[in-house]
Amino acid sequence: VGSQVIAARRRHRPATSLAVLLVVLGALWVGAGPASAHGGLVESDPDDGSVVARAPSRVTLTFDGRVQLTAREVVVSDSGGLPVGSSTSTDGPEVVVTLTDPAALADGTYTVAWSVLSDDGHPQSGALRFSIGFASPTVTPPPTPGASSRLVTSTRDVVTALSLLGLLVAAGLALFTALVLPASWPGTDVRVRVRQLTTYAAGLGAAGVVLQVPIASVYAQEQELSSLASGFAAWLVGKEMLAAAVTVAGLGVIVTAATEGPPTRARSRWLAGGALLALCGPPLVGHSRSAVPTSLLLAADALHLAAGAIWIGGLLGLALALRALSGREVLAARTLARFSSLAGGVLVVVATTGAFQAWRIVGSWSSLVGTTYGWLLLTKVALVLGVAGLGAWNRWRLLPDVVSAAGFGDRRRAATAVTRTVRVEALVLGLAIGVTGFLVGQAPG
Numbered sequence: 001v002g003s004q005v006i007a008a009r010r011r012h013r014p015a016t017s018l019a020v021l022l023v024v025l026g027a028l029w030v031g032a033g034p035a036s037a038h039g040g041l042v043e044s045d046p047d048d049g050s051v052v053a054r055a056p057s058r059v060t061l062t063f064d065g066r067v068q069l070t071a072r073e074v075v076v077s078d079s080g081g082l083p084v085g086s087s088t089s090t091d092g093p094e095v096v097v098t099l100t101d102p103a104a105l106a107d108g109t110y111t112v113a114w115s116v117l118s119d120d121g122h123p124q125s126g127a128l129r130f131s132i133g134f135a136s137p138t139v140t141p142p143p144t145p146g147a148s149s150r151l152v153t154s155t156r157d158v159v160t161a162l163s164l165l166g167l168l169v170a171a172g173l174a175l176f177t178a179l180v181l182p183a184s185w186p187g188t189d190v191r192v193r194v195r196q197l198t199t200y201a202a203g204l205g206a207a208g209v210v211l212q213v214p215i216a217s218v219y220a221q222e223q224e225l226s227s228l229a230s231g232f233a234a235w236l237v238g239k240e241m242l243a244a245a246v247t248v249a250g251l252g253v254i255v256t257a258a259t260e261g262p263p264t265r266a267r268s269r270w271l272a273g274g275a276l277l278a279l280c281g282p283p284l285v286g287h288s289r290s291a292v293p294t295s296l297l298l299a300a301d302a303l304h305l306a307a308g309a310i311w312i313g314g315l316l317g318l319a320l321a322l323r324a325l326s327g328r329e330v331l332a333a334r335t336l337a338r339f340s341s342l343a344g345g346v347l348v349v350v351a352t353t354g355a356f357q358a359w360r361i362v363g364s365w366s367s368l369v370g371t372t373y374g375w376l377l378l379t380k381v382a383l384v385l386g387v388a389g390l391g392a393w394n395r396w397r398l399l400p401d402v403v404s405a406a407g408f409g410d411r412r413r414a415a416t417a418v419t420r421t422v423r424v425e426a427l428v429l430g431l432a433i434g435v436t437g438f439l440v441g442q443a444p445g
């Protein structure tokens, strides 16, 4: 037993993996441009507050990333609040408002009230003014655009948290069954329980990602939950629909391939393939696809999710498996050693890809400590560090006790301590995933 644990420790070289990842990220750090600011409107032509000699034929608004128009129109009005004829189009980060008849515009101040949806799914609105000839002494302000209520954002965050939890647990348990649980595992009841939990988690993940689509549509248009069905705008949530389809397909493969007996090699491949497919869904939406360098962020996000899934799936799988193993410490130690050989690398990958995303999305220390996004991220990191600390305690303090315990009673006591710690680790990691549900819905700026 001891030699298996030691062999697992030798196989695993966390220091080497960490060094390689740090070198790669260091190179990216030097090569990448500034982080995306998520500040919304960057500039306009004419400038906000400027006075121009002649009526412009169009007003151009430039944002800090790609934007989409929503059902809310961009409205140009005169100083008395009366609308002026215009049409609007977008081109990447630019919104162009073409004035229908600029020659007919009287001198005075005009207001452009705009509403757009940023590439990471956050609605933004505002207004700017320009004057022709002179600034009007009084200007009727445009109606203040109403944002979605807290009920909408809280529902969105809770649904995201549950769907991420379901997805990571289902994908993680599928990877645990395919990669960690020894084929010689005798306890069918453990496999039955793992399969049951995988199926429930897949159901939760699938229901969550599907429900996220109409909620994203409501949020994008700054509506309320009462418009969930009536206000559904498929053209605004194409990315969310694609992400949901990919995740549901992957989860479907997992549920179909899961068995109550030891999986064949082909089934193991289906389980792993389904898990990887399902995990490709979330990176298709959200902040990593609107920050730069986009392709690297997408890859980092996918790796982050895969490593996170292996971690939570491994802990839950162990929590289910170990309690069935009293009296079979050899098999228990082999399973734990297999997971341990993955766990160090998983931690390194999760931390480096998470730190990389955080750097590109948050962009500055002041945003890290001065925004809700930053504080949620710090809370998540604190929870993850807590799990890593518990994991280290388990591996280096409790596991050797199981191996070296002399009598049956001592071994059992030590094994119970290991199992209890694994359960607490799984619980705290689940909380960290829950916090992530709130994190991904928050505007970083």
Ligand code: HEM
Pocket: 164, 168, 282, 283, 284, 285, 286, 287, 288, 301, 304, 305, 307, 308, 309, 311, 312, 350, 351, 353, 354, 355, 357, 358, 359, 361, 377, 380, 381, 384, 429, 432, 433, 436, 439, 440
């Ligand atoms: C030091 C540790 C970690 C850091 C710094 C970190 C950081 C981040 C950041 C910055 C994001 C992007 C959020 C966004 O899109 O706005 C993210 C996403 C995510 N993280 Fe972590 N994370 C860490 C550990 C973990 C762990 C241990 C798990 C799971 C067990 C996890 C699961 C996730 C998930 C599910 C997402 C959502 C991905 C998506 O929606 O595309 N993270 N993380």
